[in-house]
Amino acid sequence: MPDEMPLTGGNVSAGVVRVGDTVRRPAGPWTPAVHAYLDHLHAVGFDAAPRPLGIDERGRxxxxxxxxxxxxxxRFDLLEPADQLARVGRLLRDLHDAAEGFTPPADARWQVLxxxxxxxxxxxxxxxxHHDPAPWNLVVGDxxxxxxxxxxxxxxxxxxxxYAARGFVPLAAHPDWRRPDASDRxxxxxxxxxxxxxxxxxxxxxxxxxxAAMHDLLARESARGVEPWARLWREGHGESWRADAEYAATHADRWLAALLD
Incomplete structure (x- = not known):
């Protein structure tokens, strides 16, 4: 087997490695259902997802x-042009449309956080x-x-x-990411x-x-000492999500006016 190359980035990447043209990741009880879903997406022509290739000898x-x-x-500059942001919207719509015909396996188990x-x-x-469509979970290539x-x-x-709007616009309260053109985007x-x-x-x-639901997840799981959520809470991610929720609520009239104009 080719050498394993750890893949970093994101907030939850422990144990994720590249082996040749494949990625190996820790599996869970939800993996068979997720693989069935990914197989369906490719079968109906949605190719903006990895193909599942099974489980390796180490259970990954x-x-x-x-x-x-x-x-x-x-590299958020990759998503700055309006046509690139529009591509995200089309991709998400295509994903949801492709999902319409999927019938989960009778014994499907999902990770619902x-x-x-x-x-x-x-x-x-x-x-x-997907439940986590965000710029940290998008690979921009050919x-x-x-x-x-x-x-x-x-x-x-x-x-x-x-959720996608929060990350891709972004609808962020932090001064480093808050955008004057947020409503336009x-x-x-x-x-x-x-x-x-x-x-x-x-x-x-x-x-x-x-x-707010992301803030509540981090608060709940941090109180229970569950990783990686406890670490993310200590790093301030909970406060960031709380501030973003307040920002989204405070400017709700602005968002609605932009969408209905």
């Missing part, structure tokens, strides 16, 4: 390696979504690939889109996703609650 999941650059945090806060009737429920599917699980389109993302007016109104109401 094996996936195809996606060459390219992860934009967050040092945050209950989906969307309305399954009004927010496009009944599908499996083709764009979403990675880190461990949190894929049944959910709603708008809960997924609200949100419009670009949502237009590319082809969201209707009712969906836009619902999305604005979810922006703050999706960020």
């Amino acid at each position: 999941e094996v996936l195809t390696y996606a060459p390219g650059v992860v934009p967050w945090p040092d 945050i209950p989906d806060g969307g309305d399954p009737v009004r927010d496009g429920g009944g599908i499996v979504v 083709r764009w690939v979403l990675i880190d599917w461990d949190m894929a699980a049944p959910g709603t389109r708008l809960w997924d889109l609200a 949100l419009r670009v993302l949502v237009d590319a996703y082809r969201l209707d007016e009712a969906g836009r109104r619902r999305l604005v109401r979810l922006l703050a609650s999706r960020a």
Whole structure:
């Protein structure tokens, strides 16, 4: 077997290595269901995801390696142009559309760290979504690939889109990432996703609650001493998510005006 090369980046990358043209990652009870989902996506023509290649002799999941650059945090310039941001919106819409025909295995188990806060009737429920579509989980190369599917699980389109907006716009309170053109960029993302007016109104109401849900996850798991969440809490990620939730709520009228103009 070729040498193993540790892959770094992101906040949860322990034990992730590259071996030749494959990635080996720790598997979990959810892995068979996730692999069935990824197989379905490729079968219906969605190729912005790694292909699952089974489990290796050490019990790790094996996936195809996606060459390219992860934009967050040092190459966010890759997502600055409006057409690049629009590509994210189209990619997410294509993913959710491709998921419509997926029937999970009868014994499917999913890793559900945050209950989906969307309305399954009004927010496009009944599908499996990524739950962590963000610039730290996107590889930009000859083709764009979403990675880190461990949190894929049944959910709603708008809960997924609200999370994507926080990272890709970004809707960030921190001065280093707060953008004067945030409302314009949100419009670009949502237009590319082809969201209707009712969906836009619902999305604005979810922006703050999706960020708050991340804060609550970190607070809860940190109190229990569960890693890597306890480490992320100590590093200030909880406070960052709390501030982003407040920022999203404070400017809700601004987001709605931009989306409905």
